[in-house]
Amino acid sequence: MARPEEFGRLRELLLASDPGKSVAITTALRGAGGLGKTTLATALCHDPEIRKAHPDGVLWTTLGQQPDLPTALARLIETLTGEPAAVRDVEDGSRRLADELAGRPCLLVLDDVWDAAHLRPFLRGAVRCTRLVTTRQFEVAVEARRVEVDAMTPEQGVAMLLSRVEASDATYGSFLSLARRLGEWPLLLELAGSALRLRVARGDSIEGALDYLNRGLDRKGVDVLARPKSGERNDSFAASIGLSTDLLEAEDRRRFTELAIFPEDVDIPLAAAAALWGLDDYEAEELSQRLADLSLLRLDLRAQTLSLHDVIRAYLADEVSDPAPLHARLLDSWGDLHQLPDAYAWRWLAYHLIHAGRQEVLRGLLLDPRWLSKKLQAADSNALLADFEALRGDPELALVEGAIRLSAHALSRDASLFAGQMIGRLHGSESAAIRDFLPRVQRNQRGPWLRPLAEALTPPGGALIRTLEGGGGGIRAVAASADGRRALSGSSDGTLRLWDLDSGTSIRTFEGCGGGVLAVAMSADGRRAVSGSDDGTLRLWDLDAHAPIRELEGHGGPVRAVAASADGRRAVSGSDDGTLRLWDLDSGVSIRTLEGHEGRLRAVAMSTDGRRAVSGSDDGTLRLWDLDAHAPIRELEGHGGPVRAVAASADGRRAVSGSDDGTLRLWDLDSGVSIRTLEGHEGRLRAVAMSADGRRAVSSSDDGTLRLWDLDSLASIRTLKGGGGIRAVAASADGRRAVSGSEDGTLRLWDLDSLASMHTFEACSGQVRAVAASADGRRAVSNDDDGTLRLWDLDSGASIRTLPNRRTGMNAVAASGDCRLVLCGFNDGTLSLWDLGSGSLIRPLEGHDGPVLALAMSADGRRAVSGLTDGTLRFWDLDSGESISTRAGHRDWVLAVTASADGRRAVSGSYGGTLKLWDLDSGASIRTLPNRRTGMNAVAASGDCRLVLCGFNDGTLSLWDLGSDALLLRIEGHDDRVTTLAMSADGRRAVSGSDDRTMKVWDLGTGILLAEFVGDGPYHACAIADDAVTIVAGDLLGRVQFLRLEGV
Structure with a gap:
């Protein structure tokens, strides 16, 4: 029904030249629904001049009272790009939507907005995009130009009634009285017009249909004009809707009422309605069409969904005295809850379980790793966390929820990280339920992944x-x-x-x-x-x-x-x-x-x-x-x-x-x-x-x-x-x-009030700057930046021996193949050789004039090489403690050095990007790979030092063959600088760590990422054992983590 005055004012505002403008359709009557705001917005979207002014098209999203903002943003992005969009959170979705809208002269309709906070993510940037907002709340769009849309004029009300039936001029007065009786409210007029049309289609005359409708309104006590208060107005709404449903067959009326169990402002899949009604697809569509003919719902055959006006849904909810069996019937129709039929079922399963009284079923799912993983893949971490809200107070669920919440930043990036995050955070729990949960997490994981062997991440239940x-x-x-x-x-x-x-x-x-x-x-x-x-x-x-x-x-x-x-x-x-x-x-x-x-x-x-x-x-x-x-x-x-x-x-x-x-x-x-x-x-x-x-x-x-x-x-x-x-x-x-x-x-x-915590794993007293693993993968050694050395048992994750801080300024550590001998390098240019078996200092080594930044030791513990800030390297005989030779090998800081498995070769790398291959016995330079890129931070080599992997400030990795001087691979590896690298002896795998808080395992034959682990802090140290699956990592939170590559 045309509303020329409101339409004209809105059209003028939408065609104004102000960049990035917002226009709001609202009501003077606070909280009022059914006044035609959405219908008016729809008409504006079809206006030729408005479409011409917005050549990149019209976008529409309905938010409602409790919107799923990430999903709404993702759907708009998908519409713009034509590709599936997964957004991490509201901010990510808002930023990406703004990017996609940038430069596009388009109209974005934001329908049924209840809260200003819900509106903000859609208003970001994109100055050529016009926003049209419909809302019942005056406060929602205070900055927008607004047009109030309230009741129709009596003439418009009559025209709306007559749009559904043909009538003579003689009946105009009767239609005018009916429109006034219904308060000229568009929703009530629409329902009344549809009811009149159905009566006439069944053979009644216009006069008879009007008489029938008025008698029905009399019986139900409907007179909106005489009942202006909000509660009385709602009673009139309910009675008017009831009059329309009276025109349905009893079975249709019952099935229509059952739609009350679906959440507000949600598109209901026809398949879900069919399952609830016990009808096949054809029968469900036929019934939905009959309900749509009475304007009781909207039917979208293209999307195969139906939707209810929230005023009508509120009426239905009052009609259902016991909704639990209806929720149960829908749930039963879905069968296996691990294989839900569509996105609606994954999003709203917990809602229906709670309303069906099946809290224990929901609890079981929230402790089921297989279901949790599937939910993360079907939705996101915030949607999953929302499922825990209904069972707040359950201590076991609180631990799992807490672990997911602490891991949300990682899981939003990649849902396949679930197993590593859960084991890393819950490994120390003494809860019997969690002890049962974690083995099932491990069994459920598919493909290559990094399994923490001990506590690795911040546990839930703490600060x-x-x-x-x-x-x-x-x-x-x-x-x-x-x-x-x-x-x-x-x-x-x-x-x-x-x-x-x-x-x-x-x-x-x-x-x-x-x-x-x-x-x-x-x-x-x-x-x-x-x-x-x-x-x-x-x-x-x-x-x-x-x-x-x-x-x-x-x-x-x-x-x-x-x-x-x-x-x-x-x-x-x-x-x-x-x-x-x-x-x-x-x-x-x-x-x-x-x-x-x-x-x-x-x-x-x-x-x-x-x-x-x-x-x-x-x-x-x-x-x-x-x-x-x-x-x-x-x-x-x-x-x-x-x-x-x-x-x-x-x-x-x-x-x-x-x-x-x-x-x-x-x-x-x-x-x-x-x-x-x-x-x-x-x-x-x-x-x-x-x-x-x-x-x-x-x-x-x-x-x-x-x-x-x-x-x-x-x-x-x-x-x-x-x-x-x-x-x-x-x-x-x-x-x-x-x-x-x-x-x-x-x-x-x-x-800051939370003093309770789970079992806390042993952490180092300072940032972990270096780690080394024994060849057999059973021992590891780490150093803190306060100078403390620790020997670790990888099977238990326990510290076997600690050599307390005796000197500060330790920058580098290297260990023999069995981790018994450890060499430390310091800022004052000295080195210390330790026997971790006895905890004794074997000897100090002196000779450098500047800070020692890098160290490597042969597997037998007899040779070592050290690198300095001035670009020089010194080669050592550790049996005697004597320096074999000093070489001015680089023009920049030597940040990394690694030795071959047989102790005969070493490779050094400088910040300036130069690689050098050395003879470890004589200290002679064998080959130089000239500078091709600056910003090198880390180097790792295969056991024979033929393959060398370099890590850079820009997050990339480069793999070189020193035999042929050929660049084999360049990998876009990290979102921040690469700080540490390790390579398996056979040169087939490598591990990289970064300031982006990730540890990644690579297949060097293909450059493919095999597995990833997201930590709580930047990684600055890593090592890999000879088995090529046991990994030791150290972060700047002072944690040493033990990981095993599974599924390869």
Whole structure:
């Protein structure tokens, strides 16, 4: 039915030339449905002028009250590309949709949107794409140009009724009365018109049909015009729908009512309806057509689906007194729950099981590795995690759910990683159910995969809630909303990301910071933020919109610190120019420049009312400022190095600061007294956050840990391994949640109240920089960056012997074939040879003038070669401890060296890209493979040193034949730099590790990836035993992992 006034206004807005515009169709009557918004949107999509203005076509998605956003985004991407699309999360889907829409003049219709947060992922970028939004909620599209669509005019109501039947002018008054009685509401008019048409088709006259309909409305008490209140209006809706269903045969009416068991705003497969009804495909389609003829549902024969208006579905739900048997009937029709018929069944199986009262069946599936794997392949990790929600409180399920949640970043990349992730995280569980679960996980896995032989990953039940992959560069800054549900991270690539911490999804990415982001602050409600960049500017952001509100200029150097008042109206920033600036964020005006520090500003914190601030500087002091008077109150001294971090209580009376001297200090700001020095970290402090009441703090350090502090008792409550290079930390106002950001581009969400944990596997005290495996695959040796050596038993995963730190600065380790002899290289140019069997030092070796970066040892432990930063190599006789020779082999750092199995050859590689083959006995150079690429970080060789694999900064691998100088393979291997390599003695397989937190096994005959393992931290060490299936890996979290290649 045409609605020319509303149609014309909407058409004009859609044809306006504003780039990236959004237009909303809404209602004045809050929450009202059935007014024709969707119908009007459909008509607009068919308008020739609108289609001409959008030559790349029209896209449509219906969201509803509880939308599956990743699926909706994926379907739009599939429509645009013509290929299946799997999106990891909402942020991934939003970014990819924006990329596909970029440059396309098209119309995107977003129908039945209930929440502004649901709308945001579809509004990103793509300035040539027009968005048309339909919603019942005024708040959903506040930034869009809106047109209100409410009841029709009486004349339009009559026209809608007459569109379904032919009538004489004499009956016009009767149709007008009926339209008014139905409140001119399009849905009711549509139902009434369809009922009239059916009566006439059965032989009744127009007058008789009108009389029948009015008598039916009288009996059911329907008069929308006389019942304007929401509840009474809904009663009229129900009665009107009931009048239409009265026209159905009893069996059809019963089957129609049964559709109430399907979720709202979901396209119901005809096959599912047929199964529920006990009909074949033809019969189900015939019934659906009869229901569609009465406007009780929409039938899409092309998609083979039917759908219900949510007003009609609500009516049906009230009609079904006991839905459980209906859910059970549908479930029974699906048969084997491991072989579900379609995407609908996989997505909604748990919903139907719960409503059928079959909680135990669902529990069994959630502990069934075969079903879990199939669900991951059919849906994604977020859809699977949603299935656990209904059975929250079950301790065994909580462990599996926790393991999946911690692994979501890996499983979203590749569902086949499920077995390795589950075994790696749950291996230490003492639960009988988990002990039964893990062998079934192993048996269910197909194809080559890496099986952890011992605990390898962060287990569930501890403080770590989830890992969030941010993409882009390293995270330099992070801020959190007061309730701890939103976070904003700033990266070295110049982007900001807004996160939903409950779901672990990235809501939006903001670009245009003008340089790497060094600082961020957020208002308490999480809706406003201010960022500081290395280009010296600040930017104010509306986090519910797409672009910065304004740019703030004035500093003469990079802005390293920023803090905001709770209401987001004031901010203070600190810069390398040594000054603080106070800003009015509403106007963008710099109120005052505050001077006093004698070094660059590193940190600043502000009281929630914006009246006090405390700053930290490279001059080692803190200063307390009165921001109303624009004056310093006092200087705080005590640290023995630059102050990099500071946090303050909400009232501005307490502060905690972190310094390069490795300590935290708690301050009473009223008196300027340092209450206590807090020690425990073993590296310079990078970040600190404090609860609003000043009773808790969490700090991060270069030692790779987070520490939680009780500021009342002045004690460290617990230490958390937070990943390599933690640069930022933020906490919720109550101090119960924290989020940390790392150089590897990840954020980690922490539950600071969770003190319970599973059995924790033994970890090293520092980052693992080197590992070696015995030839028989039964022993391994590792070194920490604090100088500790450990001998490991691979069968049990236990540390057999530890040689405690005696010296720092250990860079490299090499071991004999049986791992009994170990050679260590240090920053001061010395080496130490150890006997791990006895734990004794055999001898020191001296002669280098610079740091030792690389070592290799012959399998018999009699020869070794070391590489230095100056490009030289030294060859050693380990029996005597004497240097055989020194060779100036490279023009750049020697980062890698490896020895042949027989101890006669060695290969070295430099950062500059040069490879050299050496005679290990004489130290003579046999062959040089000239520089072809720079950025080489790692080298591995076959047992005879004929095949050499190189790893580079760009994540690629190159395989060379040193006999012919031929490049055999180039592999696009990793998403970040390759840091470590190992090759089997026969040269058929290789293992690579990277800062992208993956360990990968390659078939060097074909260059094919055989298996992958995703860890919790960057890998910087790996080794492979002679069996070519046993692998040892070390990461920057201090973990040594033992993996076995299965399925080959």
